[in-house]
Amino acid sequence: MEVVRNITQDTVWVGGGDVRLALFENMFPLENGVSYNSFLISDEKTALVDTVDESVGRRFIENIKASLNGRSLDYLIINHMEPDHCANIEEICRLFPKVQIVGNKKTFQMIQQFYDMDISGRTLEVKDGDSLSLGTHTLRFIFAPMVHWPEVMFTYDDYDKILFSADAFGTFGGYTGNLFSDEVDYEEVYFNEARRYYTNIVGKYGVQVQAALKKMSAMDIRMICPLHGPILRGDGMQRILDKYALWSSYQPEERGVLLTYASMYGNTENAVQLLANLLAQNGVKNIRVYDVSKTHFSTIVADAFRFSHLVFASPTYNLRLYSAMENVIGDLAALNFQNREVSVIGNGSWAPAAGKIMVNKLSEMKDMRFIGEALEIKSALKKDQYPEMENLAKAISASVLCADENRV
Ligand SMILES: Cc1cc2nc3c(=O)[nH]c(=O)nc-3n(C[C@H](O)[C@H](O)[C@H](O)COP(=O)(O)O)c2cc1C
Ligand SMILES: [Fe+2]
Ligand SMILES: [Fe+2]
Missing domain, CATH: 3.40.50.360 (Flavodoxin domain)
Structure with a gap:
């Protein structure tokens, strides 16, 4: 049965958690697994923001079907082409033959590299700063190259003021039901893992993270939805943003x-x-x-x-x-x-x-x-x-x- 949750009136979390995974990227030990976030926005048009890892693919499809409630999917937005988020692209295209895949030039190159699927005629290529209207919600695409892959972009929903941030601001740690940073003791449950995630996965790209933070500082952001771990809002969101500013400039957090x-x-x-x-x-x-x-x-x-x-x-x-x-x-x-x-x-x-x-x-x-x-x-x-x-x-x-x- 589906496990979904509305994060705003029109947007539903349709992701999943894999607690069995022992090594992220076959390298990083996980004590408590990892979650894969994906979001469905239902407006005049429907849009799915990213997919998930194949380990939770079956549940994910169940979640989407239930949340669409008989409607079709108009857009699949791909912020990041790492396989832990795009393992289901083919399946989504098979289920919704009219879906348009939204990405940038590099996104489409990578789809062709990873998968043997024909995407001709079903792509919508966006440039940095482009917008896409779903009706009430307008989505804006903000490129964040090399945070931590070249095709990475953020998607901003200007109606709900949500930033879908790809792998940035994510963390290791499985799905606990508590979907928001202010529903859990983020400090206790996730913070050390968020640091281990950032430093090891994204740490090399401090300059590019600084550039992304600069773009974000001019935006009104109420919620950050990363691809792994809790959705950030309120004080918890600000705390992570402050830490990202330190980590990306290679400044220590404390003397020790x-x-x-x-x-x-x-x-x-x-x-x-x-x-x-x-x-x-x-x-x-x-x-x-x-x-x-x-x-x-x-x-x-x-x-x-x-x-x-x-x-x-x-x-x-x-x-x-x-x-x-x-x-x-x-x-x-x-x-x-x-x-x-x-x-x-x-x-x-x-x-x-x-x-x-x-x-x-x-x-x-x-x-x-x-x-x-x-x-x-x-x-x-x-x-x-x-x-x-x-x-x-x-x-x-x-x-x-x-x-x-x-x-x-
Ligand atoms: C396979 C092997 C290779 C070593 N190669 C060197 C070496 O090239 N030069 C050296 O001074 N000591 C070498 N050592 C010795 C250790 O560096 C040395 O005994 C050191 O004090 C061990 O410190 P530990 O007690 O903290 O393990 C080697 C030891 C082993 C087992
Ligand atoms: Fe990634
Ligand atoms: Fe990821």
Whole structure:
């Protein structure tokens, strides 16, 4: 049976949730699944805004049929061509042979790349800023290229003041029935996952997100409908917009230290635990310690975007970095991550190289400022290196606790 809900008088949520999915994009662990949002606007004309993943396709079709209540579908608007949202395009076209597919030039190219369907004669190509009237509702299309794919556009309903925002402002986390951000404790249930979603999926495209935010600032938006997770409105919407402004400009949310280490025999770990201990004794409150072999890189990436100070510690492995550490630092670089205070601890037993490699990799990222001297451990930390560690802890603590809060 259909599971649908009106979000305004004329617009119905017809999406679905997949709680069974273990890995989003076959890569990002999901504790509680993910939802796929889709919306049906019924006016003089009917329009469906995006479709869903194939995992919830059957329910989705049931939802649409019930919500159309015998009417036909006039328009299918495609804001994003990633398969978790467009797996049902063919089926929709089969069910509603007269439907017009609304998208931009890149949308249609991608439909042809992903699917073997004939879309000739059934496309309505829009340009940035174009409008489409459904009767009372006029839809405006606002291009948001590379947030996070090239064809991405937002659709704005100027009657209800709703922005359908593709993957922007979405989050991991399954369907809970509570469809709106102010119906749940968004902070408790979703916020960390919204950060992990943004930073890992969209994080690279800060410049493009800033451009989209700029366009949005001139608009009257009462609700944001992302393709995943709760619909945002009220204070919750503003809070996410504020966070997007920080994340997209690579500014930390708060002062604190994220210590990420690799360790085979526990000696690098021991050094990091000593450093964390000294930081805490110096009065640093926000400390996170992650073992790269234990904590998924997506969580480390999310907290790297969150905190002001980062420490990386790794043993040398065949003259390179321990590979999980290489991955994490490589991922941050690939995400265009920048503008942090960083420190490094290297370890090696006969030809230590990890410290230098990490310093080089971090130096290649934009606006990375090194705090304290890079510490070099020869197999295990010894008492005679304690002053060096103390100095490193002092330098990091002083930088974290410095009075100039404007630097966050
Ligand atoms: C497969 C392998 C390769 C390694 N390659 C190097 C190396 O190239 N240079 C070096 O100095 N140490 C190398 N090491 C030694 C470790 O970096 C060193 O023992 C380090 O102290 C381990 O720190 P941990 O106790 O935190 O695991 C290697 C160890 C292993 C297991
Ligand atoms: Fe996407
Ligand atoms: Fe998506």
